[in-house]
Amino acid sequence: MTHKTRWAELFPDEFLERQTQKSIIYLPLGICEPHGHISTFGLDTFKADYLCDESARRFGGIVAPTLAYQIHEAGYHAPWLAEVLGEQPALMTGMPPHVMLHFFLYQLRSFHNAGFNTAIIISGHSGGNQHDFRLAAKLFGEVSDMKIWVFADPELVADFYEGDHAGQYEISQSLYLRPDTIDLSKVNRMYESGSLGRFAQGEDALEASAEKGKDIIEKSLAFIEQLILKNHTEEKQARKILSYEVVEMVFEKLRERRSEWVTLQKYDFQNPTPEDSQWKEFETVKV
Numbered sequence: 001m002t003h004k005t006r007w008a009e010l011f012p013d014e015f016l017e018r019q020t021q022k023s024i025i026y027l028p029l030g031i032c033e034p035h036g037h038i039s040t041f042g043l044d045t046f047k048a049d050y051l052c053d054e055s056a057r058r059f060g061g062i063v064a065p066t067l068a069y070q071i072h073e074a075g076y077h078a079p080w081l082a083e084v085l086g087e088q089p090a091l092m093t094g095m096p097p098h099v100m101l102h103f104f105l106y107q108l109r110s111f112h113n114a115g116f117n118t119a120i121i122i123s124g125h126s127g128g129n130q131h132d133f134r135l136a137a138k139l140f141g142e143v144s145d146m147k148i149w150v151f152a153d154p155e156l157v158a159d160f161y162e163g164d165h166a167g168q169y170e171i172s173q174s175l176y177l178r179p180d181t182i183d184l185s186k187v188n189r190m191y192e193s194g195s196l197g198r199f200a201q202g203e204d205a206l207e208a209s210a211e212k213g214k215d216i217i218e219k220s221l222a223f224i225e226q227l228i229l230k231n232h233t234e235e236k237q238a239r240k241i242l243s244y245e246v247v248e249m250v251f252e253k254l255r256e257r258r259s260e261w262v263t264l265q266k267y268d269f270q271n272p273t274p275e276d277s278q279w280k281e282f283e284t285v286k287v
């Protein structure tokens, strides 16, 4: 069997061979967003890519094209951005929740129509958006027999580590996976005039290490392996192509439950976004 795992890289016979062996599709969800001066923008994307690629390599299955745009700004993101970024430009590939979730349902449709039994979605961007993707996946499950699992990467290691933003947790992962995207010598750049300020850099970034990163990544992969062993089945189901109409119906149900969307609310522990902040209007987004 081919060692290639990316859908985009496979010939039709290779695709069917990999899928017959293990009917699992992985979807990496990333984003370009500020991770301080010490990191390039794609940290969340690199994590998600690696976890999906390596899972497919070790446990079987196929990796869907990465989606490197993610929900940002809305709800709890707004006061957070006001705090860690202030009035600087965010330079990020953020999307509104309803656009992402609508599109996500169509991504699931494409996986369903391609005949996969299990879809595993790994988001490198965490903080709460994963709950909304899970709600979307649950409602999609009412029209599809495909099993869908959504995780933000810190959830894979919740028994061992606490996730963070561009702090020791995330920077450790990068030092292990993509050391070329980290430059710790820039750790004090935020205090210099003419810089973008803190730019969402974590306070304990200097405690990061590649060894810690390797442990986080290996424990994450062990979690995914157990998930597959416990839940994935190869029983073949006859599949009918899902119409657009059905997906629109699922989205409508999801929209009706928007009061439950985590990405439309700030958390109780957060202070409201200051009135004069550029992020204020995103705290309450109309969907």
Ligand SMILES: [Zn+2]
Residues within 6 Å of the ligand: 035, 043, 044, 124, 125, 165, 166, 170
């Ligand atoms: Zn991140």
